[in-house]
Amino acid sequence: MNQSDVLATIAQREFVNKSLDLLTNKEKESGKKLTASVITFGCQMNARDSEKLAGILVASGFELLEDTEDADFVLYNTCTVRDNANQKLYGHLGEALSRKKKNPEMLVGICGCLPQEPSALEKIKKSYSYVDLIFGTHNLYAFPEYLSRLLSGERHICEIVDHADNIVEDLPVIRKYPFKSGVNIMFGCNNFCTYCIVPHVRGRERSRESTDILEEIRKLAGTGVKEVMLLGQNVNSYGNGIDGEISFPELLKRVCDIDGIERVRFMTSHPKDLSEELIQTIKSDEKICRHLHLPLQSGSTKVLKEMNRRYTKEQYLDLALHIKDEIPDIALTTDIMVGFPGETAADVDDTIDVIKQVEYDNAFTFIYSKRMGTPAASREDQVPEAEVKENFDRVLKCVQDSAKKQSLRWQGLVLPALVEETNTSLDGYVTGRLSNNMIVHFPGTPGLIGTIVPVRLDECRGFYYMGSRV
Ligand code: SAH
Ligand code: SF4
Ligand code: F3S
Numbered sequence: 001m002n003q004s005d006v007l008a009t010i011a012q013r014e015f016v017n018k019s020l021d022l023l024t025n026k027e028k029e030s031g032k033k034l035t036a037s038v039i040t041f042g043c044q045m046n047a048r049d050s051e052k053l054a055g056i057l058v059a060s061g062f063e064l065l066e067d068t069e070d071a072d073f074v075l076y077n078t079c080t081v082r083d084n085a086n087q088k089l090y091g092h093l094g095e096a097l098s099r100k101k102k103n104p105e106m107l108v109g110i111c112g113c114l115p116q117e118p119s120a121l122e123k124i125k126k127s128y129s130y131v132d133l134i135f136g137t138h139n140l141y142a143f144p145e146y147l148s149r150l151l152s153g154e155r156h157i158c159e160i161v162d163h164a165d166n167i168v169e170d171l172p173v174i175r176k177y178p179f180k181s182g183v184n185i186m187f188g189c190n191n192f193c194t195y196c197i198v199p200h201v202r203g204r205e206r207s208r209e210s211t212d213i214l215e216e217i218r219k220l221a222g223t224g225v226k227e228v229m230l231l232g233q234n235v236n237s238y239g240n241g242i243d244g245e246i247s248f249p250e251l252l253k254r255v256c257d258i259d260g261i262e263r264v265r266f267m268t269s270h271p272k273d274l275s276e277e278l279i280q281t282i283k284s285d286e287k288i289c290r291h292l293h294l295p296l297q298s299g300s301t302k303v304l305k306e307m308n309r310r311y312t313k314e315q316y317l318d319l320a321l322h323i324k325d326e327i328p329d330i331a332l333t334t335d336i337m338v339g340f341p342g343e344t345a346a347d348v349d350d351t352i353d354v355i356k357q358v359e360y361d362n363a364f365t366f367i368y369s370k371r372m373g374t375p376a377a378s379r380e381d382q383v384p385e386a387e388v389k390e391n392f393d394r395v396l397k398c399v400q401d402s403a404k405k406q407s408l409r410w411q412g413l414v415l416p417a418l419v420e421e422t423n424t425s426l427d428g429y430v431t432g433r434l435s436n437n438m439i440v441h442f443p444g445t446p447g448l449i450g451t452i453v454p455v456r457l458d459e460c461r462g463f464y465y466m467g468s469r470v
Contacts, residue, residue: 008141009168015144016172019060022151027061036062037071041088042079044231044267045202046112048182049140050077053111055172056143060151064174069096073107073150075133078114080197082369086120093128100130107150109133111140115160116201119372125158134158137202141168163203164188177420179450180263181225185213185251186232191270193297194308195340197371198233207232207239210246214254221260226452227418228255230266236273249281256287262452263418263435265289271296271319272310283327290327291437294320295335296363299354300347303340307376313350320358331361331406331436338395339368339388341379348391355398361406361436362463363399367392403463410438410457414470417455419448442467 027034036057040050053075058064065071074096079085093108100106108131115121116136124131133146138161146157164187175181189198190205217228230251232238239245246254248266255264264287269278271294282288298304301312311319320332336351355363367388370377417432417440430444432455441464442455455467 005168009170012141012144012168012171015148016056016059019144019148019151022148023061026151033063034061034073035065035071036073036075037065037068038075038077039069039092040077041085042077042081042113044182044229045184045187045233046077046079047176048184048231049112049137051173051175051182052140052171053077053143054174056147058174059172060144060147069099072103072105073109074099075109075111078110078112080114080117080120080201080371082366082371084369086114089114090127093124093131097128097130107132109135109146109150111135111137111143113137113198113201115158116162117197117372121158121160129156132156134160136160138162138164141171144171164206167206167208175225177450178224179418180227180229180420181220182229182231183213183216183220184208184232185230185235185238185248189233190237191234191310192308194306194375195337195368195371195377197374200371200373202233205234205237205240207242207245209242210239210251210254213251214258217255217258217261221258224260224450226261226450227263227265228261230255230264232266233268234270234273235266236269236275236278247275247277249275249277252278252281252288253285256285261287263287263289265291265437268293268295271316274319279323279326282330289435289437290329291331291333291435292323293333293335294323296351296354296358297335297337298340298343298347299351300343301350303343303347303350306342307340313354317354317357320354324358329436331438332358333362333364333437334358334360335364335366336395336399337366337368338392339383341368341376341383342381343368343383343391345387345391348394351395352398355395355402359402359406360399361438362403365392365396365399407438407463407465408460410434410436410465411460412457414454414456416452417442417467418452419444419450421449422446439464440467441465442469444469 038050038053078089096108115134132155186207188203188205192199238248299313415434419430419432423429423431429441432440454470456470457465457467459466
């Protein structure tokens with residue numbers, strides 16, 4: 001951290017103390033404990049941000065409630081990667097209004113990616129004017145300050161900035177799981193894929209210093225964390241722009257060397273920057289999970305070029321097949337988009353060809369969604385909905401066939417599973433995650449949660465296994 005980051009951190013800690021005083025007084029007046037909840041949309045980055053927001057709420061004296069919007073303060077941490085993410089938020093905001101009518105003291109906040117997009121911000125201000133607090137991705141670290149202003153009685157706070165000045169470290173965090181944690185290694189993205197709003201709402205790529213990252217992971221390991229997921233939009237370009245910083249594979253090796261860390265995952269890898277060094281690092285260290293998410297987007301070289309993905313169909317295929325050759329027990333997953341402007345049925349055939357050749361273990365398939373301000377949105381050759389739907393169904397069918405076939409390849413094996421939770425629908429069962437990211441349910445007691453145990457994969461049921469401890 002540089003000097004200005006340190007000062008920003010200290011200032012925010014003081015705001016946490018101020019909120020705590022204000023909240024204690026309010027609770028004395030009302031005679032009840034005030035509650036808060038954070039509702040998260042979007043990707044792993046947002047999930048990790050929500051843990052920080054929750055940490056600040058708890059440090060400020062709120063009682064944190066999970067999975068409910070019946071709280072005195074509800075904070076929506078939003079996503080805007082596709083239009084359906086926006087629509088989902090608007091649905092929740094409609095319901096929040098009826099709650100607020102019943103409880104006029106209730107506070108509603110919105111943060112994250114969506115308010116960083118100017119037209120969405122306008123819509124919120126106009127159509128949901130009862131929202132008390134709005135802030136964005138670049139000033140999340142200043143949440144303690146905004147919270148203290150809210151608790152002092154200020155309303156309609158709207159603080160959006162268009163770039164990040166600080167990487168503030170060491171604010172309080174409440175983790176969802178005691179035994180695993182996401183760790184940001186970089187923020188933002190420089191790739192500007194022509195369909196994507198992420199660089200516009202998350203800003204330019206900024207890597208954290210490796211010493212800060214390793215220190216955070218050492219502390220996590222000290223509290224019992226066994227699995228970390230290193231987070232960034234393009235982890236393979238980790239360290240770019242910091243003089244003398246180590247590479248991503250080197251960072252992975254150093255994370256694996258930390259006592260107590262037994263599993264390391266990472267998200268997301270851009271195919272254009274995936275190095276041979278990374279493949280060899282994954283291969284040589286068993287602690288690095290046997291799962292690689294390698295977004296394809298499209299199998300058509302023409303479409304990939306127009307998307308600004310900076311690889312061809314052949315380069316992607318060579319890379320994916322080489323990885324499978326080198327690390328046969330790796331599970332490969334991907335993201336695929338259908339309906340990019342100008343995409344033809346022949347382009348979709350290319351996508352299907354790649355799916356068939358790579359044989360993904362799983363894939364997320366998305367219908368292209370026009371995002372305001374991105375180059376693809378202003379193209380005139382948007383594909384008609386019916387055509388997109390037809391192509392999407394073809395891709396989905398192919399992905400499902402591949403996933404079904406691939407998931408069978410673990411049948412009968414005994415593999416270590418990190419037990420994550422008790423099974424809510426099967427009494428006496430727990431649920432664990434394998435290194436390849438598959439889920440296995442098996443008989444076990446809650447005492448196993450957070451431990452890694454060998455499990456035989458007895459029966460494949462599509463995307464998960466039923467197993468037994470050995
Ligand atoms: N940084 C990651 C992706 C982050 S967004 C990467 O480059 O792989 C997650 C996924 O959302 C993307 O992989 C893409 O498939 C999808 N996506 C992004 N923008 C989209 C849009 N405008 N319409 C539909 N899907 C989109
Ligand atoms: Fe979006 Fe492309 Fe960046 Fe991923 S790499 S976040 S798809 S711009
Ligand atoms: Fe969504 Fe923002 Fe993540 S737009 S996908 S929450 S980076």
